[in-house]
Structure formats: C-alpha cells, structure tokens
Amino acid sequence: MRLGEFELSVVSDGTFALDGGSMFGIIPKVLWEKTNPADDRNRIRLGLNCMLIRTPSDTIVVDTGLGSFYDEKFASIYKVDKSTTDLLRSLRGAGVEADEVTKVILTHLHFDHCGGSCSRDEGGSSKLTFPRATYHVDREELAYARQPDPRSRASYLCELWEPLEEHGRLVPTSGEEEVADGVSLMATPGHTRNHRSVLIRSGGETACFLADLVPTPSHLRTHYVMAYDVLPVVAMETKERVLRQAREEGWLLIFEHSPDVCAGYLNDEGSLEPVDIAAGDGNGGRAR
Numbered sequence: 504m505r506l507g508e509f510e511l512s513v514v515s516d517g518t519f520a521l522d523g524g525s526m527f528g529i530i531p532k533v534l535w536e537k538t539n540p541a542d543d544r545n546r547i548r549l550g551l552n553c554m555l556i557r558t559p560s561d562t563i564v565v566d567t568g569l570g571s572f573y574d575e576k577f578a579s580i581y582k583v584d585k586s587t588t589d590l591l592r593s594l595r596g597a598g599v600e601a602d603e604v605t606k607v608i609l610t611h612l613h614f615d616h617c618g619g620s621c622s623r624d625e626g627g628s629s630k631l632t633f634p635r636a637t638y639h640v641d642r643e644e645l646a647y648a649r650q651p652d653p654r655s656r657a658s659y660l661c662e663l664w665e666p667l668e669e670h671g672r673l674v675p676t677s678g679e680e681e682v683a684d685g686v687s688l689m690a691t692p693g694h695t696r697n698h699r700s701v702l703i704r705s706g707g708e709t710a711c712f713l714a715d716l717v718p719t720p721s722h723l724r725t726h727y728v729m730a731y732d733v734l735p736v737v738a739m740e741t742k743e744r745v746l747r748q749a750r751e752e753g754w755l756l757i758f759e760h761s762p763d764v765c766a767g768y769l770n771d772e773g774s775l776e777p778v779d780i781a782a783g784d785g786n787g788g789r790a791r
Contacts, residue, residue: 523546700745
C-alpha cells in the first residue's frame with residue numbers, strides 16, 4: 504500500500520495462541536469469545552504481524568515476531584503455527600531479502616516482538632537475521648529488560664537481544680526519536696512502561712503501528728486491556744488519546760496480533776474499516 508512516497512506492507516511470522524482471559528483482562532469470556540473463539544485450553548489464535556516500510560532511503564522492519572528460538576514444548580504451549588508463512592518468507596513475498604533491510608525497530612523486548620531478530624547456527628554461534636541492519640529499541644525498555652520484575656520476567660528472554668549488542672548492531676533510542684525520515688517512535692506506555700508504537704508519515708498521510716497498545720481490533724474499546732499490561736490504567740489513558748487523534752486525523756492503524764484484519768481506518772463512529780495491506784507469504788498467498 505502506498506503512503507505518500509512510502510510503501511507499507513504487513514509481513515507475517517505466522518500465528519500463535521495465548522490465554523483468552525489474559526488477553527482481555529477483566530472482560531468476561533462471554534463477551535470476548537464472540538469475536539475470539541477459544542480452544543479447549545482457553546487459548547485464542549493471534550497473529551505475529553510485523554511491518555515492512557520502504558522509503559526512498561531505507562528498508563525498515565518493525566518487530567520480528569517469534570523467530571525460531573523455541574523448542575517443541577514451547578511451540579505446543581503457545582500453539583505456534585508457521586506452516587504457511589514466517590517472517591523471511593513473507594518478506595520475500597513482498598520482494599525483500601534479509602540483507603536488504605537497513606533498520607529494524609523493536610517496539611519492546613517481549614519474546615513475541617523481538618524473537619526473530621537473530622538465531623543460532625549449527626555451531627551455536629549467534630547470527631543476525633538482518634545482517635546489514637541496525638536494531639533500534641528504547642533505552643529505558645532495554646534497561647528494564649535486563650532486570651525485569653518477577654511479574655514480567657517470563658516475557659523477557661535476554662538471549663533474543665543480547666546478540667544484537669555483541670554484534671554492535673543495537674542502537675538505544677530516547678523518547679520519541681525519529682529513526683528514519685518520516686518514521687518516528689511514539690511513547691505509548693501501559694503494556695510496558697516504555698512501550699513504543701511507530702508513526703509513519705509521508706505526503707500528508709499517517710500510519711501507526713500500534714504494537715501492544717491495541718493488539719487486535721477487538722481491543723479498540725478503551726477498557727479492553729490485557730492482563731499482561733503492567734500499567735492497565737495508563738494503557739487505557741494512552742489508548743484513548745492515541746485513538747482519538749487517529750480518528751480525527753485519519754490515520755491508518757496496523758494491528759500486530761490480529762490473525763485476520765491487520766489494518767484499517769476508524770470511521771466517525773469509531774468503528775474500523777478494514778484495509779488489506781498484507782504481503783504475500785512467499786507462495787503467492789495473501790492474508791487480510
């Protein structure tokens with residue numbers, strides 16, 4: 504999809520599943536299961552939607568999904584499914600090879616957002632997924648990931664981002680920094696204290712990669728916040744502010760964890776009007 508001079512695509516790292524109650528916090532199951540049916544273990548299917556931004560000077564990936572760090576037990580618990588696509592296949596479907604990516608933005612350092620940043624070769628040495636890219640993450644988020652509190656510890660796996668430092672490719676950011684011309688970070692605290700969404704502006708148009716501020720269209724209601732959010736009241740306040748601005752200014756919104764509707768615009772009533780900006784899966788397929 505064209506946005507001014509930029510080309511935007513959602514690129515998928517497959518799907519996984521999380522507990523539906525955790526994804527919707529205090530919202531009763533009888534409400535959230537209408538749009539998010541749960542399996543026999545109360546898990547709901549979620550997307551691993553990353554963002555590809557092509558500008559005249561950069562090829563940028565936002566978040567890297569789960570990658571391949573996990574074992575069979577993890578894959579079973581989280582119902583990981585990469586049978587039809589993964590991040591690199593999806594990028595190839597969009598006409599981009601890994602060594603063409605110049606920058607990677609990590610909205611935060613939970614394993615389902617940075618897991619595909621690097622991998623291990625057969626000898627156990629770390630290998631960057633995007634060897635020519637610099638990887639950008641908020642400085643305070645990085646500091647917190649080094650010493651998370653007990654509630655959040657399971658979400659931060661240092662082996663997923665420490666190799667970026669070892670290779671000298673990790674770039675700490677501060678505040679609402681511009682990472683590339685027209686591509687900037689937006690402070691959206693709530694899910695984590697230093698969570699960032701990504702604003703893309705070109706030709707008078709704006710898109711916003713929401714990350715875990717609004718993980719799916721089912722979370723557009725202000726009080727539909729996750730039990731995973733470390734600051735739920737702050738998350739609600741941030742969401743209300745961002746979505747009001749998005750509606751008033753006509754932003755394109757991109758949802759990181761929706762398994763079907765990945766993007767859309769809010770109409771005057773606050774309802775979502777979907778837009779298909781998904782890249783191919785490398786086999787000619789497309790997902791809405």
